[in-house]
Amino acid sequence: MVQTVAWIVSLFFMLMVVAVFSFVAWKSKEKREYEPIKKKWYKARTFYGITLVSLMLIITIYTLRELPYNQPVYGAGNDPTIVDVEALQFGWNMSQTEFSVGEPVEFHVTSKDVNHGFGIYDEEMNMIAQTQAMPDYTNKVYITFDEPGTYEILCLEYCGTAHHLMKTKIEVK
Numbered sequence: 074m075v076q077t078v079a080w081i082v083s084l085f086f087m088l089m090v091v092a093v094f095s096f097v098a099w100k101s102k103e104k105r106e107y108e109p110i111k112k113k114w115y116k117a118r119t120f121y122g123i124t125l126v127s128l129m130l131i132i133t134i135y136t137l138r139e140l141p142y143n144q145p146v147y148g149a150g151n152d153p154t155i156v157d158v159e160a161l162q163f164g165w166n167m168s169q170t171e172f173s174v175g176e177p178v179e180f181h182v183t184s185k186d187v188n189h190g191f192g193i194y195d196e197e198m199n200m201i202a203q204t205q206a207m208p209d210y211t212n213k214v215y216i217t218f219d220e221p222g223t224y225e226i227l228c229l230e231y232c233g234t235a236h237h238l239m240k241t242k243i244e245v246k
């Protein structure tokens with residue numbers, strides 16, 4: 074769904090660019106008085122600039138409001154399961170690979186060698202969570218699985234010749 078929308082929006086803007094270029098190319102043969110055109114388009118440029126800056130400011134403030142994202146708040150007696158994940162060329166060391174539906178899980182992800190990507194995929198191969206696996210640093214992924222199944226962990230960052238083999242599975246019951 075999101076991909077379809079992204080595709081249609083991209084297509085729309087690509088066609089807009091083509092239309093603008095075609096219009097300019099088509100009109101470029103016409104000779105006209107320069108001063109009035111200059112005046113008109115300087116005005117348009119000012120309007121465009123102010124609108125764009127205001128729009129960007131609003132979007133920036135709106136989208137950055139919640140950063141840094143808070144850690145989830147767990148209820149009393151509902152401590153998360155902490156899973157240590159270590160990425161290495163070319164595999165994953167995980168302290169636990171079986172989970173239950175509704176159980177809050179925290180993956181603490183690091184790397185033994187180079188940068189890797191830690192991506193969790195559901196059975197339809199939709200990515201449901203991800204973070205970077207970095208040496209000497211621990212990134213956390215907070216997740217509560219709400220469907221049972223076999224999930225796959227794939228490396229998301231090209232890390233060497235056997236990068237494509239860098240995957241493992243976790244079970245949610």
Ligand SMILES: [Cu+2]
Nearest residue numbers: 189228232239
């Ligand atoms: Cu990797």
